[in-house]
Amino acid sequence: MSDRRWMAAAIALGERGRGRTAPNPNVGCILVRDGRVVGRGWTQPGGRPHAEAMALAQAGEAARGATAYVSLEPCAHPSPRGPACAPTLAKTGIARAVIALTDPDPRTNGRGIALLRDSGIEVVSGIGAAEARASMSGFLSRIALNRPQVTLKLATSLDGCIARANGESRWITGAPARAHAHLERARHDAILVGRGTFEADRPQLDVRLEGLRDRSPQRLLLSGTVAPPPGWRVLPDPAAVVGLEQTNHLLIEGGAKTASAFLAADLVDRMLLYRAPILIGDGRHALGDIGLAHLADAHGRWRLTDTRMLGSDRMESYERVRG
Amino acid sequence: MSDRRWMAAAIALGERGRGRTAPNPNVGCILVRDGRVVGRGWTQPGGRPHAEAMALAQAGEAARGATAYVSLEPCAHPSPRGPACAPTLAKTGIARAVIALTDPDPRTNGRGIALLRDSGIEVVSGIGAAEARASMSGFLSRIALNRPQVTLKLATSLDGCIARANGESRWITGAPARAHAHLERARHDAILVGRGTFEADRPQLDVRLEGLRDRSPQRLLLSGTVAPPPGWRVLPDPAAVVGLEQTNHLLIEGGAKTASAFLAADLVDRMLLYRAPILIGDGRHALGDIGLAHLADAHGRWRLTDTRMLGSDRMESYERVRG
Numbered sequence A, B: 001m002s003d004r005r006w007m008a009a010a011i012a013l014g015e016r017g018r019g020r021t022a023p024n025p026n027v028g029c030i031l032v033r034d035g036r037v038v039g040r041g042w043t044q045p046g047g048r049p050h051a052e053a054m055a056l057a058q059a060g061e062a063a064r065g066a067t068a069y070v071s072l073e074p075c076a077h078p079s080p081r082g083p084a085c086a087p088t089l090a091k092t093g094i095a096r097a098v099i100a101l102t103d104p105d106p107r108t109n110g111r112g113i114a115l116l117r118d119s120g121i122e123v124v125s126g127i128g129a130a131e132a133r134a135s136m137s138g139f140l141s142r143i144a145l146n147r148p149q150v151t152l153k154l155a156t157s158l159d160g161c162i163a164r165a166n167g168e169s170r171w172i173t174g175a176p177a178r179a180h181a182h183l184e185r186a187r188h189d190a191i192l193v194g195r196g197t198f199e200a201d202r203p204q205l206d207v208r209l210e211g212l213r214d215r216s217p218q219r220l221l222l223s224g225t226v227a228p229p230p231g232w233r234v235l236p237d238p239a240a241v242v243g244l245e246q247t248n249h250l251l252i253e254g255g256a257k258t259a260s261a262f263l264a265a266d267l268v269d270r271m272l273l274y275r276a277p278i279l280i281g282d283g284r285h286a287l288g289d290i291g292l293a294h295l296a297d298a299h300g301r302w303r304l305t306d307t308r309m310l311g312s313d314r315m316e317s318y319e320r321v322r323g
């Protein structure tokens, strides 16, 4: 297998931690010796142990002379919660390290790679960088923008309605789309709804998929007026996402006012649209005022990154084009 | 080439007439002898000459012994405007006829095929039937339902808006989508807009594509109150489509009230959606009340038949599932 394919496998391992590693990144690591996997690891819930530590523990003596595929540069800074990975890797005698992304955390930021090189380890970096960036987008957003990556989910009819005028919204999309949406919940650290939705629906916001129930995210309520209900945390305003230090990936599930407020503040990085092949007509719409002054300003902001049929519904993922 | 592929070519020829042959079907015909095309024809504007007559005129003596590929059963009934095609084909000495669809017109309806067979010609039917049905959907609708096939076109943002709240709607979709929409105009005999749209926009409804300007359809205005402006015809009500005898394919281009009225009357057979990767927010919506009583009733009515990217916009074609 090529470096690219081993790295893809390491990134896929890192995905297992997604939604549970904040404030740490969801890293994946594979140790390969003579074409055989001798250790695999991914960042554990809460952020420790790191992916490299887990893979090294599995490999034991077999790590000597191996190539380490890591989706993010190994950390150079020890923390009260454990030793730094770069010196640990060096000590175990790996021969080569393939790294997708440099860690932008100012405490590492190239120092991990330098330490490995100084120990005589061959280091290749940049392999699978785009995929690694997508996988750890939440951590990268926290470092670059000091806030989680924000995904807005909308499930609509072909004519852009999220419910009938009387509020009836069960169901617009079919079972495969709803299962996909639950899987997306598991990939997020936190889910937010507005007070209107909270009061109307009392949503559970849990992951109702066999084997993933323990992955239900932190629940957040957007409200400037109410106290947090038990098990919830309150966000007084979209701008308060900056304070969410334990959240890499935030999912917004409605309602229209909440979605519009986040869009108006340009705090949405990704949209996850589910579209059913039905017409509703004079229903409730997905959005209200998002502060658009001219039609021309609406263009060039969103790029389709993924699309797929889920039963008879279409899923589309759009990414905010910045800069 | 196989029968299927020759038939596909005949149907493609028939597409050249689409939008201009009403009340006749847009038929295509290819005459093939020894693997070589000796004649090609398609129904001419106004419905005459027929595709077979045109192909036979081109082939002359070369028609003898040829196979005729015709997308619709040759007519058995002479008309004041010309002779019947089935006996003409028989007389020219073709050896074989491959026919996609039986002509549901009660004056032919199997009699054309019988006449060919009685003349000693080998007849194969049903080849390419689904494609032929899609191509001549307008004519088939007129025979089966006594009205044109009705297509509703909508160009929206991702959140289902057709304009900003102040009416600004130039442009939502990009140039490739707009060119595609003009091409669709050329494939329709008539285009309809509501009085609101007529008065707000004074639309030309012509085909603004090089080489196709002469294919601009008949213009129809939905209004129970106004007299037809010069060059327009008035339809007082959606149900009046039944009176449109010179129209196989009708395209509805808005506005929301008109689209909703046709949908509420279940008079839309096809939807042509263009969707731009933009958000508008509190804009004007594509539809108003379409008479939906329960969400469950909205399901199972529309089937995706085609989808394609046009620049950064997505085109989708949906067909009404009936019966």
Ligand SMILES: NC(=O)c1ccc[n+]([C@@H]2O[C@H](COP(=O)([O-])OP(=O)(O)OC[C@H]3O[C@@H](n4cnc5c(N)ncnc54)[C@H](OP(=O)(O)O)[C@@H]3O)[C@@H](O)[C@H]2O)c1
Binding pocket: A155, A162, A163, A167, A169, A193, A194, A195, A196, A197, A198, A200, A201, A222, A223, A224, A225, A226, A236, A237, A238, A253, A254, A255, A256, A257, A258, A259, A261
């Ligand atoms: N079919 C679906 O897919 C779907 C999905 C979700 C929701 N829904 C429906 O949508 C309805 C509720 O939606 P909604 O739009 O009325 O309300 P909402 O977005 O759920 O909640 C709005 C509330 O968010 C709080 N908020 C705090 N800061 C805000 C800011 N800067 N901008 C806007 N809001 C802010 C406000 O609460 P305070 O007043 O407490 O400050 C505001 O009243 C419900 O009926 C629900 O069932 C449908």
Ligand SMILES: NC(=O)c1ccc[n+]([C@@H]2O[C@H](COP(=O)([O-])OP(=O)(O)OC[C@H]3O[C@@H](n4cnc5c(N)ncnc54)[C@H](OP(=O)(O)O)[C@@H]3O)[C@@H](O)[C@H]2O)c1
Binding pocket: B155, B162, B163, B167, B169, B193, B194, B195, B196, B197, B198, B200, B201, B222, B223, B224, B225, B226, B236, B237, B238, B253, B254, B255, B256, B257, B258, B259, B261
């Ligand atoms: N951005 C876009 O893609 C787009 C496309 C099209 C239109 N538009 C905009 O949409 C606006 C007009 O739309 P609209 O919805 O107000 O009006 P509309 O649908 O264009 O016209 C409504 C009119 O249709 C006539 N009508 C006759 N029978 C009817 C029936 N059974 N049901 C409903 N209407 C019937 C009525 O005219 P009478 O009162 O004379 O009977 C009614 O006033 C304009 O501003 C236009 O610019 C935008």
